[in-house]
Every structure is written in structure tokens, then in C-alpha cells.
Amino acid sequence: MFFDIFRLGLIHAAALISVAALTCRDQIVLRALLVVSTLLYILYYFVVPEVLLWDAIFWTAVNLGVNLFMMSSLLLARTQFRLSEDERRLFAAFGPLSPGEFRALMKIATWRRAETTQILLREGAPVEKVYYVLDGTPKVTKAGRSFPLRPFAFIGEIGFLRKAPASATVTVEPGACYVEWPAKALQALQLRRPLIKVALDGLLASDMAAKMAAA
Numbered sequence: 001m002f003f004d005i006f007r008l009g010l011i012h013a014a015a016l017i018s019v020a021a022l023t024c025r026d027q028i029v030l031r032a033l034l035v036v037s038t039l040l041y042i043l044y045y046f047v048v049p050e051v052l053l054w055d056a057i058f059w060t061a062v063n064l065g066v067n068l069f070m071m072s073s074l075l076l077a078r079t080q081f082r083l084s085e086d087e088r089r090l091f092a093a094f095g096p097l098s099p100g101e102f103r104a105l106m107k108i109a110t111w112r113r114a115e116t117t118q119i120l121l122r123e124g125a126p127v128e129k130v131y132y133v134l135d136g137t138p139k140v141t142k143a144g145r146s147f148p149l150r151p152f153a154f155i156g157e158i159g160f161l162r163k164a165p166a167s168a169t170v171t172v173e174p175g176a177c178y179v180e181w182p183a184k185a186l187q188a189l190q191l192r193r194p195l196i197k198v199a200l201d202g203l204l205a206s207d208m209a210a211k212m213a214a215a
């Protein structure tokens with residue numbers, strides 16, 4: 001009797017768990033629930049039908065394998081997150097980005113420490129790179145007027161967002177630490193990873209708001 005109820009309940013439990021999984025936002029929880037549901041389906045295929053449904057068992061097992069693989073790479077991405085001191089400061093400044101998104105941004109970034117005065121952008125020239133200055137005081141020169149900027153600021157974000165030439169010339173002094181991204185690679189990454197675009201748009205917007213507030 002109990003075994004019969006258990007057998008008949010299996011498919012409903014499996015289906016309910018997979019429906020519950022679809023309501024989860026967290027990928028790990030969602031996938032973990034799908035693993036449980038898939039295991040229940042496999043158990044169902046073994047204990048309920050009179051004839052073993054090998055095709056169904058095979059594809060459910062494939063489903064389980066792919067899900068387990070994706071889950072372990074997600075877990076790896078969340079746990080194996082070793083950062084240098086400078087990367088840690090940048091990650092803290094890029095609050096809304098997940099570790100995986102931050103790593104994707106770092107893959108196309110180059111870290112620089114200025115040894116001489118560096119011109120990052122020239123007024124009126126195309127914005128081919130976007131910068132984020134961590135240490136040092138960038139100097140902005142616009143229509144003959146110069147003013148310093150606080151560190152922890154993007155440089156070139158206006159031209160990048162508007163696809164327009166640089167609105168000012170920006171230099172950094174020796175010792176400045178900054179990160180640079182080729183604008184084209186950044187655009188391509190945003191196309192591939194829409195969530196990175198959303199997070200980056202938010203970062204650029206709050207950076208511009210901070211600059212306006214300080215002006």
C-alpha cells in the first residue's frame with residue numbers, strides 16, 4: 001500500500017519540484033532543484049512502468065549530466081575567486097557586478113601604472129578606450145580650462161555611451177594606477193552578456209551623477 005502511494009506520488013513530486021525550480025532566481029538553487037526532480041523522474045522510470053523506458057531514461061540522464069556540469073562550473077565561478085589587492089579594490093568599487101561578470105570584464109582589461117604623464121584621451125578624438133582610474137588624480141582639460149577629477153572614476157564613458165568623440169583631454173600623472181578596456185571589446189562583451197550591460201550602464205550612470213554633483 002505505502003509502496004503504491006510512493007510509486008504514484010513520484011511523478012507528481014518530480015513535476016512539482018521542477019515547477020518550484022522555475023520560480024527560483026538563484027541559478028544554483030534552481031539547478032539543484034532540477035537535479036532532485038530529474039533523479040525522481042529516473043526513479044519513476046525504473047519503478048513504475050512495466051517495461052523499462054530506456055529512451056526516456058537515457059535522455060533524462062543526459063539532462064542530469066548537463067545540469068550537474070553547468071552547476072559545478074557555476075559553483076567553481078563563485079568559489080574560485082582569487083583577486084589581487086588592486087582587483088579587490090576595483091571589485092568593491094564595481095558593487096553591482098557578480099564575480100563572474102567581473103571576471104569577464106577583467107579578461108578584456110589591461111592594468112596600467114603610469115611611469116610618465118599619460119594622455120588617456122584627447123578632446124575631439126575618437127574614444128577607442130574606456131578607463132577607470134583607481135589611484136592618482138586625472139586632469140581634465142576642456143576648451144582651455146583644466147580641473148582635477150577624483151580617483152575611482154571612469155574616463156571616456158561619455159564618448160563610449162554616446163559613440164561620440166572625447167569631450168575633453170584627460171591626463172594622469174606618473175604613479176597613477178588605472179584599468180583600460182578597448183571600447184569595441186567592451187561593446188562586444190555587452191552584446192554577448194546583457195546582464196553585464198545592465199550592470200555597467202548603472203555604474204556609468206552613477207559615475208556621471210557623482211561627477212555632476214562634484215562639478
Ligand SMILES: Nc1ncnc2c1ncn2[C@@H]1O[C@@H]2COP(=O)(O)O[C@H]2[C@H]1O
Binds near residue numbers: 156
Ligand atoms: N565636466 C566633467 N566632469 C568630469 N569628467 C569630465 C567632464 N568632462 C569630461 N570629463 C571626462 O573626460 C572624458 C573625455 O572623454 P569622454 O567625453 O568620453 O568622457 C569624459 C569624461 O570621462
